[in-house]
Amino acid sequence: MADVDTSQTPDADEALAQEVRSWLAANWSGAPVDAAGHRQWLAKVVEARWAVPRWPAEWGGRGLPDGQARIIERAFAAVGAPGSGQDRTNLWANTLLAYGQPELKQKLVPRLLRGEVGMCLLYSEPGAGSDLAGLRTRAERRSDAAHGDHFVVNGQKVWTSNAATAEYGMLVARTDWDVPKHQGISFFFCPMKQPGVDVRPLRQVTNESHFNEVFLTDAIVPAANQLGDLGQGWSVLQTALAYERSLMGEQARGPRSGAAESTAEEPLIALAREAGKLGDPLIRQELARVVAYKKLNALNTARAKADLAQGTSSPIMSLGKLAMSRILHEEARLRTALLGPESLLEGPGHPRAEDANFLSLNAYFTSIGGGTDQIQRNIIGERVLGLPKEPEVDRDVPFRQVRGG
Amino acid sequence: MATLAREERLAFQDQVRRLLADRSTEAEVRRTMELPAGYDPSLWRQLAELGVVGLLIDEAHGGTGAGPMELELVMEEVGAALLCGPLLSSGVLAAGLLQALGDADAQARLLPRIADGSAIATVAITGTSGTWTPEGVAVTATAAGDGWRLDGEASYVTHGQNADVFLVAANAPDGLAVFEVATGAAGLATTALPTFDHTLRLAQIRFAGVPARRLAARGGAWDAVEQALDLARVALAGEQAGAGRRVLEFTVDYAKTRVQFGRAIGSFQAIKHMAADLLLEAESAISAARHAAQALAEGAPDRDASISLAAFACADAFSTITATAVQMHGGIAFTWAHPAHLYLRRARADAQLFGTPAFYRDRYVQQLGG
Numbered sequence: 001m002a003d004v005d006t007s008q009t010p011d012a013d014e015a016l017a018q019e020v021r022s023w024l025a026a027n028w029s030g031a032p033v034d035a036a037g038h039r040q041w042l043a044k045v046v047e048a049r050w051a052v053p054r055w056p057a058e059w060g061g062r063g064l065p066d067g068q069a070r071i072i073e074r075a076f077a078a079v080g081a082p083g084s085g086q087d088r089t090n091l092w093a094n095t096l097l098a099y100g101q102p103e104l105k106q107k108l109v110p111r112l113l114r115g116e117v118g119m120c121l122l123y124s125e126p127g128a129g130s131d132l133a134g135l136r137t138r139a140e141r142r143s144d145a146a147h148g149d150h151f152v153v154n155g156q157k158v159w160t161s162n163a164a165t166a167e168y169g170m171l172v173a174r175t176d177w178d179v180p181k182h183q184g185i186s187f188f189f190c191p192m193k194q195p196g197v198d199v200r201p202l203r204q205v206t207n208e209s210h211f212n213e214v215f216l217t218d219a220i221v222p223a224a225n226q227l228g229d230l231g232q233g234w235s236v237l238q239t240a241l242a243y244e245r246s247l248m249g250e251q252a253r254g255p256r257s258g259a260a261e262s263t264a265e266e267p268l269i270a271l272a273r274e275a276g277k278l279g280d281p282l283i284r285q286e287l288a289r290v291v292a293y294k295k296l297n298a299l300n301t302a303r304a305k306a307d308l309a310q311g312t313s314s315p316i317m318s319l320g321k322l323a324m325s326r327i328l329h330e331e332a333r334l335r336t337a338l339l340g341p342e343s344l345l346e347g348p349g350h351p352r353a354e355d356a357n358f359l360s361l362n363a364y365f366t367s368i369g370g371g372t373d374q375i376q377r378n379i380i381g382e383r384v385l386g387l388p389k390e391p392e393v394d395r396d397v398p399f400r401q402v403r404g405g
Numbered sequence: 406m407a408t409l410a411r412e413e414r415l416a417f418q419d420q421v422r423r424l425l426a427d428r429s430t431e432a433e434v435r436r437t438m439e440l441p442a443g444y445d446p447s448l449w450r451q452l453a454e455l456g457v458v459g460l461l462i463d464e465a466h467g468g469t470g471a472g473p474m475e476l477e478l479v480m481e482e483v484g485a486a487l488l489c490g491p492l493l494s495s496g497v498l499a500a501g502l503l504q505a506l507g508d509a510d511a512q513a514r515l516l517p518r519i520a521d522g523s524a525i526a527t528v529a530i531t532g533t534s535g536t537w538t539p540e541g542v543a544v545t546a547t548a549a550g551d552g553w554r555l556d557g558e559a560s561y562v563t564h565g566q567n568a569d570v571f572l573v574a575a576n577a578p579d580g581l582a583v584f585e586v587a588t589g590a591a592g593l594a595t596t597a598l599p600t601f602d603h604t605l606r607l608a609q610i611r612f613a614g615v616p617a618r619r620l621a622a623r624g625g626a627w628d629a630v631e632q633a634l635d636l637a638r639v640a641l642a643g644e645q646a647g648a649g650r651r652v653l654e655f656t657v658d659y660a661k662t663r664v665q666f667g668r669a670i671g672s673f674q675a676i677k678h679m680a681a682d683l684l685l686e687a688e689s690a691i692s693a694a695r696h697a698a699q700a701l702a703e704g705a706p707d708r709d710a711s712i713s714l715a716a717f718a719c720a721d722a723f724s725t726i727t728a729t730a731v732q733m734h735g736g737i738a739f740t741w742a743h744p745a746h747l748y749l750r751r752a753r754a755d756a757q758l759f760g761t762p763a764f765y766r767d768r769y770v771q772q773l774g775g
Binding site for chain 1 (some may be wrong): 430657660661668669671673674675678680681682684685688689691692693695696714717718749763765766767769770773774775
């Protein structure tokens with residue numbers, strides 16, 4: 001195994017901290033200026049085996065327990081250097097390492113850690129949004145001289161970021177239509193640069209395009225790119241989703257520090273003053289209500305963090321997304337009310353109207369994306385409050401017989 | 406302001422929780438709320454012995470020497486158990502006002518008796534307008550010999566009918582001041598007001614040339630009243646947050662066990678989604694109340710805004726939770742025998758005491774610079 005003492009003594013911890021600090025002192029000279037520089041830095045981190053310290057040595061790790069891996073991550077964070085802790089945060093590499101076949105792992109894991117492989121997610125479909133397990137993209141096993149053992153994939157995916165530049169997409173597709181919906185799904189690394197994959201930008205309600213539709217027409221996926229067993233794709237997906245959520249949690253726990261009071265005036269109050277409506281008693285009531293939503297969410301987050309620091313888990317974290325949906329919709333509504341007919345206008349000459357109108361539409365990004373508010377309420381009701389699940393009429397039926405649409 | 410160590414604070418909260426679980430059961434609350442006095446003297450003594458009544462009072466005057474953070478946690482338990490009694494009147498408002506005024510003689514005479522529960526004190530601030538602002542004061546004071554006489558009216562005086570001592574805000578020729586009046590003083594008429602919340606006691610008090618002792622005020626007298634009101638706001642926020650959380654708990658438990666259409670009603674999204682929304686309300690109220698308590702204890706720059714936020718956010722949350730909980734229960738909660746209405750009544754009362762949510766929302770915007 002590794003040449004580092006993994007025993008968890010304070011001495012070993014201090015020696016490790018010392019080692020990583022001196023390595024950083026010798027190698028880190030500030031954030032790289034471009035993508036190529038960023039990749040070069042990641043390659044260095046991987047080479048020095050700081051990228052995935054919890055992983056075994058054969059995959060570039062050090063086999064360290066979590067506590068010592070955190071020491072390394074903290075040393076990186078202290079100087080602002082990226083690249084460590086990928087054994088927690090690299091969704092793609094972790095999923096592949098856990099479920100991939102040996103040759104695909106050899107081929108891609110090191111490149112993924114070095115940030116050399118563009119990736120995207122091929123999960124949602126037009127007919128499978130909240131009910132992802134109802135997906136209908138089909139993958140059929142074939143074998144021929146041209147492609148060897150492979151799958152032929154047909155279907156449509158949606159809400160895919162970075163699809164145009166991706167080398168692979170993590171794909172869930174149905175491989176068995178005669179078993180219940182969760183049991184007939186398989187998980188693949190689908191090559192994106194091929195004729196059978198057509199990426200089209202999706203024009204959003206906000207008139208922007210951050211996502212794509214991906215049309216899969218006789219797309220070829222080598223059998224070696226299957227992750228997990230055939231029909232076991234749902235459990236692979238759960239692992240992938242867990243990494244994604246923990247990453248989102250990390251980001252949510254970022255610099256926004258809960259209770260800290262900003263010295264700048266609350267923007268809604270400034271806007272009310274600008275609009276000459278700060279004296280309107282009804283507007284003042286609404287201002288208090290909406291500003292309070294924001295403040296209460298910040299206080300909840302701060303309390304959840306404090307609970308975590310005390311070692312008690314908190315149900316509050318799961319409420320954040322629902323709270324944020326309300327904040328965004330209510331704030332947009334109030335901004336519109338403050339502007340009145342000015343919100344009829346758009347364009348660079350009317351920035352306040354642009355803001356209010358954009359926020360009114362983009363609020364749905366949070367209340368629909370990543371699980372709708374309604375799904376979120378189900379999750380809170382069931383996982384936090386322990387209420388029983390709704391009976392699922394399609395759970396034990398062969399998928400072929402399940403109604404779609 | 407005073408603060409205990411975290412461990413000490415949690416241990417104290419736990420003691421209060423256990424006492425109330427034993428002595429402020431639903432059956433006890435229902436029995437007590439029908440008594441004329443509206444509180445149980447033996448439980449009051451136990452609360453005093455535990456140091457709850459004298460929580461805010463200096464140890465030198467026989468109190469516990471704790472502060473807003475301990476008060477808030479205790480009040481979460483008080484709210485959850487729907488405790489009936491003059492804690493807010495005597496232990497919070499009156500004790501807080503006496504400490505803020507700094508009249509050493511009055512403190513020495515009154516605080517030890519408040520702390521040990523042998524005397525009940527309350528504070529009369531507003532007239533029938535019910536605004537708890539200087540403009541709301543409807544008692545005037547005139548000098549009479551070497552003393553003072555009070556004329557006018559005070560209303561919404563919590564536990565006025567049980568008080569041994571009144572601290573009365575009144576307009577004197579040289580400005581607002583606080584006066585001490587003993588029960589039974591000549592010209593004093595106390596009328597108990599019928600209350601929608603049966604666990605609450607309110608009185609109207611008429612003053613007709615009532616002899617009174619003027620208390621010295623270290624700072625301004627109204628500043629001292631505001632300090633006492635801040636403690637009462639934090640206490641009320643804690644009560645609302647704790648009670649809201651308790652209501653959500655028993656409502657969710659009911660949704661797990663009540664079966665209709667062959668399923669626990671909590672499996673229906675119509676109910677589940679209400680419960681999820683209430684959890685956000687309940688947790689936000691706890692956060693707001695605790696933050697306000699901490700801001701007050703530390704004298705933080707955002708102290709006043711945090712107290713206003715807690716005042717309306719906790720009132721709104723407790724009102725929403727109780728109202729929604731009745732609906733989630735269905736018919737059973739439309740009966741007198743079910744406890745939901747006891748909490749609903751307390752929520753409606755708490756939302757009016759010491760200022761309405763609308764008042765605090767407006768004040769919040771003002772405190773944020775608007």
